[in-house]
Structures are given as structure tokens and as C-alpha cells.
Amino acid sequence: MxxxxxxxxxxxxxxxxxxxxxxxxxxxxxxxxxxxxxxxxxxxxxxxxxxxxxxxxxxxxxxxxxxxxxxxxxxxxxxxxxxxxxxxxxxxxxxxxxxxxxxxxxxxxxxxxxxxxxxxxxxMLERQREGIAKAKAEGRYLGRKPTARAQAEEVQKLAAEGVSPTEIAKRLGIGRTSVYRCLGKVAA
CATH class of the missing domain: 3.40.50.1390 (Resolvase, N-terminal catalytic domain)
Incomplete structure (x- = not known):
């Protein structure tokens, strides 16, 4: 088989x-x-x-x-x-x-x-590290924007309305762990 x-x-x-x-x-x-x-x-x-x-x-x-x-x-x-x-x-x-x-x-x-x-x-990883180091040296590398934390108020609002963490994650396009983090239920 x-x-x-x-x-x-x-x-x-x-x-x-x-x-x-x-x-x-x-x-x-x-x-x-x-x-x-x-x-x-x-x-x-x-x-x-x-x-x-x-x-x-x-x-x-x-x-x-x-x-x-x-x-x-x-x-x-x-x-x-x-x-x-x-x-x-x-x-x-x-x-x-x-x-x-x-x-x-x-x-x-x-x-x-x-x-x-x-x-x-x-x-590939070596080139990636070199590119990040160069961008940081030039002040262009700021890392990824914290998308979930930018939506923390919306997460808390939906949770207060009784929406489940899974549904909140789907609606906002973020991970469920991020939802819990925004709700203060997971260490950052």
C-alpha cells in the first residue's frame, strides 16, 4: 500500500x-x-x-x-x-x-x-539574516507590525458581546492565541 x-x-x-x-x-x-x-x-x-x-x-x-x-x-x-x-x-x-x-x-x-x-x-537563512542586519543598520527594519495587539480593543469588545475566541480570530483574521493574549489569558 x-x-x-x-x-x-x-x-x-x-x-x-x-x-x-x-x-x-x-x-x-x-x-x-x-x-x-x-x-x-x-x-x-x-x-x-x-x-x-x-x-x-x-x-x-x-x-x-x-x-x-x-x-x-x-x-x-x-x-x-x-x-x-x-x-x-x-x-x-x-x-x-x-x-x-x-x-x-x-x-x-x-x-x-x-x-x-x-x-x-x-x-537562504544566512542571506536572510544578513539582509535583516543590513536593514537594521540602515534603520529600515522595524520587524512585523503587531497586528493582533492593534486590534486589542476590538477583541475585548467582541469578547464582551459573548463572541467565542475562535470566532473572534476568524472575524479579525488573527490567531486564536493572539485573541487570548489580547484578553490577558496568555502570557506575552
């Missing part, structure tokens, strides 16, 4: 998640797990559910290695967990080819691709 896993880092990446689901379905995945959470989180519930769902002989299918792990070490740890269950990992985005962990050559290729992806991410 082929078990698909799709992930985007944020909830505003709907098109990316839909594209992954489409590709996984086209590959013939029997079951799909998907979530919209950062890959840096130590626990990703849907990924854990997908791995738990695997049975001997199954394959976990992802579109790209970075949808599964952020570092080479993490990717290889996932490969070992999957192999320990008697299963394989299949990656679709290999220039029209798929890459699986069924052979030593594939595992080598996977390790190299993961290392390149990790290197690219590190370079």
Missing part, C-alpha cells in the same frame, strides 16, 4: 498543498495524510499518524525530501524508522523519476539530495 504525506509550512500555502495531494493521488497513493505546519516542529501529528499507519511492505510517499525533513540527519532518521517497520520511502520529485530507499544507491542519492537541500536552506 502507498501512503502519501503532504506538508506546507503555513496555512496560506493552499495551492502547494493541493499540488502535493494531486501528485500523490496520481502516483496511486491509497491513503493521504497532510498538514500545514513548520518542518522545524519536533512533532508533526499527521506525519506521525502516517508512519504509524504503515504496515510491512507499505511505502511512505512524499513529493520532495524537504516535505519530510529539514536536515540530512532528520531525513535519514525517518528513513531508518520507516525501514524498521519493513517499509520504504518514495520521493516523487526527482526529475520525472522516483527515488526510493530499497537499494544502497537510492539511499546514497537520497543522502546527497538531503545534504544539498539542507545546504540551500542554510544559505
Amino acid at each position: 502507498r501512503i502519501g504525506y503532504a506538508r506546507t509550512s503555513t496555512t496560506d500555502q493552499e495551492a502547494g498543498l493541493a499540488a502535493q495531494r494531486r501528485d500523490l493521488e496520481a502516483f496511486g497513493c491509497d491513503w493521504l495524510f497532510s498538514e500545514q505546519v513548520s518542518g522545524t516542529l519536533t512533532v508533526r501529528p499527521e506525519l506521525e499518524a502516517a508512519i504509524d499507519y504503515l504496515r510491512r511492505g507499505d511505502a511512505l510517499v512524499v513529493c520532495k525530501p524537504d516535505r519530510l525533513a529539514r536536515s540530512t540527519a532528520d531525513l535519514l532518521a525517518f528513513v531508518e524508522r520507516i525501514k524498521a517497520k519493513g517499509c520504504e520511502l518514495v520521493i516523487l520529485s526527482m526529475g520525472g523519476q522516483t527515488l526510493d530507499t530499497s537499494s544502497p544507491t537510492s539511499k546514497l542519492m537520497l543522502s546527497m539530495l538531503a545534504a544539498v537541500a539542507e545546504f540551500e536552506r542554510d544559505l
Whole structure:
């Protein structure tokens, strides 16, 4: 059985998640797990559910290695967990080819691709840090505006009217935790 896993880092990446689901379905995945959470989180519930769902002989299918792990070490740890269950990992985005962990050559290729992806991410973060430092030095970087706190009065007004925190968050386009923070129920 082929078990698909799709992930985007944020909830505003709907098109990316839909594209992954489409590709996984086209590959013939029997079951799909998907979530919209950062890959840096130590626990990703849907990924854990997908791995738990695997049975001997199954394959976990992802579109790209970075949808599964952020570092080479993490990717290889996932490969070992999957192999320990008697299963394989299949990656679709290999220039029209798929890459699986069924052979030593594939595992080598996977390790190299993961290392390149990790290197690219590190370079991107380094450039981002340099850009922020330069902007701060020039007095142009002020950080993100605190959107929720700017709406604190509206949050409190809606709460006083009996509107639930979840509904307040939807109406104002802010996170539910931000609603609680504006209401003084969560430490800043």
C-alpha cells in the first residue's frame, strides 16, 4: 500500500498543498495524510499518524525530501524508522523519476539530495539574516507590525458581546492565541 504525506509550512500555502495531494493521488497513493505546519516542529501529528499507519511492505510517499525533513540527519532518521517497520520511502520529485530507499544507491542519492537541500536552506537563512542586519543598520527594519495587539480593543469588545475566541480570530483574521493574549489569558 502507498501512503502519501503532504506538508506546507503555513496555512496560506493552499495551492502547494493541493499540488502535493494531486501528485500523490496520481502516483496511486491509497491513503493521504497532510498538514500545514513548520518542518522545524519536533512533532508533526499527521506525519506521525502516517508512519504509524504503515504496515510491512507499505511505502511512505512524499513529493520532495524537504516535505519530510529539514536536515540530512532528520531525513535519514525517518528513513531508518520507516525501514524498521519493513517499509520504504518514495520521493516523487526527482526529475520525472522516483527515488526510493530499497537499494544502497537510492539511499546514497537520497543522502546527497538531503545534504544539498539542507545546504540551500542554510544559505537562504544566512542571506536572510544578513539582509535583516543590513536593514537594521540602515534603520529600515522595524520587524512585523503587531497586528493582533492593534486590534486589542476590538477583541475585548467582541469578547464582551459573548463572541467565542475562535470566532473572534476568524472575524479579525488573527490567531486564536493572539485573541487570548489580547484578553490577558496568555502570557506575552
